[in-house]
Amino acid sequence: MSRNGPLALIFHTVFVIVMVAPILVVCLVAFTPEGYLSLPTNGFSLRWFRTIANYPEFIHAFWVSLGLGALSSLVALLFAVPAALAIARYRFRGRDVLAALFLSPLMIPHVVLGIAFLRFFTSAGLGGSFAALIVAHVIIVFPFALRLTLAAATGMDRTVEMAAVSLGAGGWTLFRRVTLPLILPGVISGWALAFIQSFDDLTMTVFLAAPGTETLPVRMFLYIQDNIDPLVTSVSACVIAITMAALILLDRFYGLDRVLAGKGDTGR
Amino acid sequence: MSMAAEERSLRAPWVLTAPALMLFVGVLLIPLAMTVMLSFHDWGQYKGIEPVFILKNWHEIATDPYYAEMFWRTFRIAILTTLLTALLGAPEAYILNRMSGRWKSFFLLVILGPLLISVVARTLGWALLFGGNNGLVNKLLMSLGLIGSPIPFMFTETGVVIALAHVMMPFMVLSVWAALQRLDPQIENAAMSLGAGPATIIRRIIMPQIMPGVLSGAIIVFSLSASAFATPAIIGGRRLKVAATLAYDEFLNTLNWPLGAAVATLLLVALVLIVVGSNALIERRYAEVFR
Numbered sequence A: 001m002s003r004n005g006p007l008a009l010i011f012h013t014v015f016v017i018v019m020v021a022p023i024l025v026v027c028l029v030a031f032t033p034e035g036y037l038s039l040p041t042n043g044f045s046l047r048w049f050r051t052i053a054n055y056p057e058f059i060h061a062f063w064v065s066l067g068l069g070a071l072s073s074l075v076a077l078l079f080a081v082p083a084a085l086a087i088a089r090y091r092f093r094g095r096d097v098l099a100a101l102f103l104s105p106l107m108i109p110h111v112v113l114g115i116a117f118l119r120f121f122t123s124a125g126l127g128g129s130f131a132a133l134i135v136a137h138v139i140i141v142f143p144f145a146l147r148l149t150l151a152a153a154t155g156m157d158r159t160v161e162m163a164a165v166s167l168g169a170g171g172w173t174l175f176r177r178v179t180l181p182l183i184l185p186g187v188i189s190g191w192a193l194a195f196i197q198s199f200d201d202l203t204m205t206v207f208l209a210a211p212g213t214e215t216l217p218v219r220m221f222l223y224i225q226d227n228i229d230p231l232v233t234s235v236s237a238c239v240i241a242i243t244m245a246a247l248i249l250l251d252r253f254y255g256l257d258r259v260l261a262g263k264g265d266t267g268r
Numbered sequence B: 001m002s003m004a005a006e007e008r009s010l011r012a013p014w015v016l017t018a019p020a021l022m023l024f025v026g027v028l029l030i031p032l033a034m035t036v037m038l039s040f041h042d043w044g045q046y047k048g049i050e051p052v053f054i055l056k057n058w059h060e061i062a063t064d065p066y067y068a069e070m071f072w073r074t075f076r077i078a079i080l081t082t083l084l085t086a087l088l089g090a091p092e093a094y095i096l097n098r099m100s101g102r103w104k105s106f107f108l109l110v111i112l113g114p115l116l117i118s119v120v121a122r123t124l125g126w127a128l129l130f131g132g133n134n135g136l137v138n139k140l141l142m143s144l145g146l147i148g149s150p151i152p153f154m155f156t157e158t159g160v161v162i163a164l165a166h167v168m169m170p171f172m173v174l175s176v177w178a179a180l181q182r183l184d185p186q187i188e189n190a191a192m193s194l195g196a197g198p199a200t201i202i203r204r205i206i207m208p209q210i211m212p213g214v215l216s217g218a219i220i221v222f223s224l225s226a227s228a229f230a231t232p233a234i235i236g237g238r239r240l241k242v243a244a245t246l247a248y249d250e251f252l253n254t255l256n257w258p259l260g261a262a263v264a265t266l267l268l269v270a271l272v273l274i275v276v277g278s279n280a281l282i283e284r285r286y287a288e289v290f291r
Helices: A006-029 A047-054 A056-089 A095-106 A110-123 A130-154 A158-166 A171-200 A216-226 A230-254 A256-264 B003-038 B056-063 B065-097 B101-116 B119-130 B136-143 B157-181 B185-193 B198-226 B230-236 B243-254 B257-285
Strands: B042-044 B048-050
Touching: A006 A230, A006 B065, A006 B101, A006 B119, A006 B157, A047 A056, A047 A230, A056 A095, A056 A130, A056 A171, A056 A216, A056 B003, A095 A130, A095 B003, A110 A130, A110 B003, A110 B243, A110 B257, A130 A171, A130 B003, A158 A171, A171 A216, A171 A230, A216 A230, A216 B119, A216 B230, A230 B101, A230 B119, B003 B257, B042 B257, B056 B065, B056 B257, B065 B101, B065 B157, B065 B198, B065 B243, B065 B257, B101 B157, B119 B136, B119 B157, B119 B230, B157 B198, B157 B230, B185 B198, B198 B257, B230 B243, B243 B257
Parallel strands: none
Antiparallel strands: B042 B048
């Protein structure tokens, strides 16, 4: 195979620098010892990370995001695993329509979803509640949970199941002891990707969150709207670090290329 | 197969999908229908929302040039962002694909990883880089002699397009990358052995084959950019309104929910039409590639 020429490598270098620069600058500014936005030219300081402790709303928002992400991804899987098994194994009428419906949250702009859920939950008397956030997040992370479970269920070796059936296993036992363990890597990765999606969502959540149920991205967004100071960069640096950790775990567990391939289809 | 087993295999998929189906009908389709209906309701400063059927909001959007300008800005930003990601993302995916194993996976991770990092954090990065007239980007461009005076990036469409292109770039690279994986390297070698130069190979061999990847990436980038919220809100500020930020304002600041619902409904319908339409066009044009 032919190699890249010098021109191609220069293009590549500039491209990578531009891709990384905004993320890098956030992390660097977070370590500034100054009281204003600046790159840390006179040594690094953790002062802005310590300042986070004085802002309980950020800490609270972090816990809301964490709980919301974990719970909504779990609930999404409870619905997605049976649906994925049905779509992977049966050819039935309405199968394509169902699959399209279940993936539709990828195609609907999150601003529209936010408005629809705001209207819906307000008239149901649940406006601004944590329960409303959970339900809304279940819907937006569902496609990711479904996709990865579906991939695992489609690629699964059915003969193992048949062997179990011939040995007398059926129903719940078959699922719990044979099917689930076989699709577990896909299910766990589906959970992790769903968690990241929930943890990151701003556009939909900003419509639904009320003081007390604000998630971290919402809290950060509302803070940035008023002013940008090193505090929000240190919070962002923490978020970036957490995402990186999740990424590395996901890569070890499942292979990041497969996860990202699942995400890359967004909007189709 | 016995009668009972056959009946079970007919029923099983519906039993398995029923919970998810009920969830989607109950808390997705119904709220969406309620939003469309809301766009036909009346609203007044003092009376609030009145559940009547009128075309007031739609009439206002159709006749007030403010909305035409705002939608045009939304789609202009989305188109420019899509062009920028295609022009830079497609060559980068090609270069990545020609790298050797370890470097390839490393740079793929560096370029696609940001996809999973908070959009707020990434946009904040651009706000820091742009930051006023003496931002880092302007300092760099001026020291390189590329520009004489600082370009305003914050609160301008230029800034929004650049930051949005950065946010969307992984989708384009990923899409072109997927198309490149289907490409047979032997064809390139065959062209070379027949005397084709690098430029001819790229134009005649590579381009036609990755075009479906570029186009499907373009559809993803376009639809996500046209409905983007965080980046236009942070970089564009309060004055440079796009559809998503306008709907947000109507809902949470002005509290004119019916008008906000009409803007959102129009955005949804326009995007669905554009995406479905261009998907159909691409599939017809490149039918042989998808077969």
